Amino acid sequence: MAGLYVHIPFCASRCFYCDFYSSTSLRWKADYIDALRRELILRREYLKNEPIRTVYFGGGTPSLLSADDFKSVFDTIYDNFKCEVEEVTMEANPEDMASRYIKELRTLPFDRISLGVQSFHDSDLRMINRRHSAQRAIDVVRNLQDEEFENIKHIGKTVFAYSVYPFTDIFFFCMNIPVVVLHRGSAASLENRNVRLWLY
Numbered sequence: 001m002a003g004l005y006v007h008i009p010f011c012a013s014r015c016f017y018c019d020f021y022s023s024t025s026l027r028w029k030a031d032y033i034d035a036l037r038r039e040l041i042l043r044r045e046y047l048k049n050e051p052i053r054t055v056y057f058g059g060g061t062p063s064l065l066s067a068d069d070f071k072s073v074f075d076t077i078y079d080n081f082k083c084e085v086e087e088v089t090m091e092a093n094p095e096d097m098a099s100r101y102i103k104e105l106r107t108l109p110f111d112r113i114s115l116g117v118q119s120f121h122d123s124d125l126r127m128i129n130r131r132h133s134a135q136r137a138i139d140v141v142r143n144l145q146d147e148e149f150e151n152i153k154h155i156g157k158t159v160f161a162y163s164v165y166p167f168t169d170i171f172f173f174c175m176n177i178p179v180v181v182l183h184r185g186s187a188a189s190l191e192n193r194n195v196r197l198w199l200y
Contacts, residue, residue, distance in 0.1 A: 002047050003054040004081075006036070006073065008062040012095075022060045033069050037076040044080040051084040052077070055109070063092035067104035074109060087112055087151075094132040094140040102140075102147050112151040113144055 010029055011022040055077065057070075077083065089112040090105070097115075117137040119125050125133065132140075144152055 001053045002050045003056065004052050004077065006055065006057045006062075008032075008057060008059040008065060010059065010064050011061045012064065012093075026064065029064070029069075033065075033072060036073060040073075040076045041080055047081060049082050051082045053084060054087045054089070055085060056089045058091050058114075060091075061093055061096070062090050063096035063101075067101070067108060070105075070108050085109065089114055091116065094137040097140045097143070099143055102143050102149075106147050106149075111149075113149055115140065115144075115152060 009022050009032070010026055011024055013024055014022070057065075088109045090110050091114045093116045115137070117132075118130055120134045120137065122134050141152060
């Protein structure tokens, strides 16, 4: 089974816990999309006609792309690869998920949203430099459900385990609640040198 991972290396701001490469400048976004499409065309024979079953847009912050950006990438994928796609995932941040944008996403092949909530406590969100509020995250999930996105499996990579409990009656979908880890090289690991945490 073949899967395609598409990396979108742009973020509106840097989260203190993150050590992944990303740029907070969108200056090169259009050029990046063009280069991405050219790369897909160049690698059209790479899978030797093996069908693609899953497509995953990760980042960075894929939700910074417009619906037209996604459409151009999807068109390139479907035009150049054998596709028998069973699942298409997009990582998204709550602050990007306006109601109109969610409706636009519904016209695209996405059927799974990985939503970067990270915490349901505003103090936690401020500490790790997230741009959304807890209430905003809740509203986005409800809007996604209203638009019949039923597969909302991730609420974040760094969720504070205690922070989901007040809302378990609302979030009935699968949650991933790992232990908070501050990676070496992230801003958080530099600013919290006196905090005893596991560093991977």
